[in-house]
Amino acid sequence: MKIATFNVNSIRRRVGALCQWLDDAAPDVVLLQELKAQAEQVPILEIEAKGYRVELVGQKAYNGVAIVSRHPITVIHRALPGDTADEHARYIEADIAMPGGPVRVASIYLPNGNPAPGDKYDYKLRFLNRLYAHARELLELEIPVVLGGDYNVVPADIDVHDPVGTADDALCRPETRQAYRRIVNLGYTEAYRTLHPNRIEYSFWDYQAGAWQKNDGWRIDHLLLSPQAADRLLACEIDRDPRGRPEASDHTPVWCQLR
DNA sequence: ATGGTGGCGGTGCCA
Numbered sequence: 001m002k003i004a005t006f007n008v009n010s011i012r013r014r015v016g017a018l019c020q021w022l023d024d025a026a027p028d029v030v031l032l033q034e035l036k037a038q039a040e041q042v043p044i045l046e047i048e049a050k051g052y053r054v055e056l057v058g059q060k061a062y063n064g065v066a067i068v069s070r071h072p073i074t075v076i077h078r079a080l081p082g083d084t085a086d087e088h089a090r091y092i093e094a095d096i097a098m099p100g101g102p103v104r105v106a107s108i109y110l111p112n113g114n115p116a117p118g119d120k121y122d123y124k125l126r127f128l129n130r131l132y133a134h135a136r137e138l139l140e141l142e143i144p145v146v147l148g149g150d151y152n153v154v155p156a157d158i159d160v161h162d163p164v165g166t167a168d169d170a171l172c173r174p175e176t177r178q179a180y181r182r183i184v185n186l187g188y189t190e191a192y193r194t195l196h197p198n199r200i201e202y203s204f205w206d207y208q209a210g211a212w213q214k215n216d217g218w219r220i221d222h223l224l225l226s227p228q229a230a231d232r233l234l235a236c237e238i239d240r241d242p243r244g245r246p247e248a249s250d251h252t253p254v255w256c257q258l259r
Numbered sequence: 260a261t262g263g264t265g266g267c268g269g270t271g272c273c274a
Contacts, residue, residue: 207264
């Protein structure tokens with residue numbers, strides 16, 4: 001069972017790249033972020049033609065998240081609990097009917113939070129606190145849970161090309177890392193770093209200033225696994241190939257394989 | 260030091 005996260009930076013621009021990656025990688029589930037489209041604008045038929053179902057929360061121009069799955073999807077939440085006034089399309093959670101039993105997944109698009117400090121950074125920290133509270137409740141299910149997405153969090157200095165120059169960035173600041181660690185410390189396993197403790201790889205490269213060519217990247221797309229999922233973890237990789245193709249997203253897919 | 264790119268929507272905002 002293969003579960004991936006992929007920030008597509010516009011599903012309309014990237015549906016071709018997504019479908020190619022579905023062919024190449026054959027994931028069971030892909031958690032998408034930054035659809036940048038309303039629900040009716042999402043090219044669902046193209047994705048369904050590849051043998052996948054789609055559930056999504058859309059929004060005009062910004063945000064937008066989806067769950068793409070070969071297996072039946074039962075949506076549980078269309079927003080992150082904890083603030084009904086938050087109208088950003090940044091969270092969708094569902095049960096996936098896997099042959100071996102249900103797996104709970106969420107596609108998360110955390111706020112970027114720049115500039116920091118500021119209102120946007122405060123919103124990011126509030127969002128992280130809401131995610132902490134909800135992630136804690138999910139552990140009570142005692143089933144495999146995969147919380148995947150664009151966390152907009154650089155967990156440690158090893159996860160960014162220039163830790164000194166970016167130290168004050170909203171993705172790197174100590175409060176950000178602390179709020180993220182607090183979630184992990186509830187009992188979640190970050191799949192990539194757990195399997196590759198010292199490997200330097202990134203999941204995002206800015207479009208500007210030749211960041212991709214210089215490998216000036218950031219590792220900000222993560223898969224957090226509940227104990228029941230972590231016990232089944234076999235592999236986790238960052239697939240750089242889509243980022244290197246023409247008209248690529250600025251992010252590339254991260255996937256994990258569970259027994 | 261600055262500006263560098265891309266997406267949306269039709270102007271600046273967001274990343």
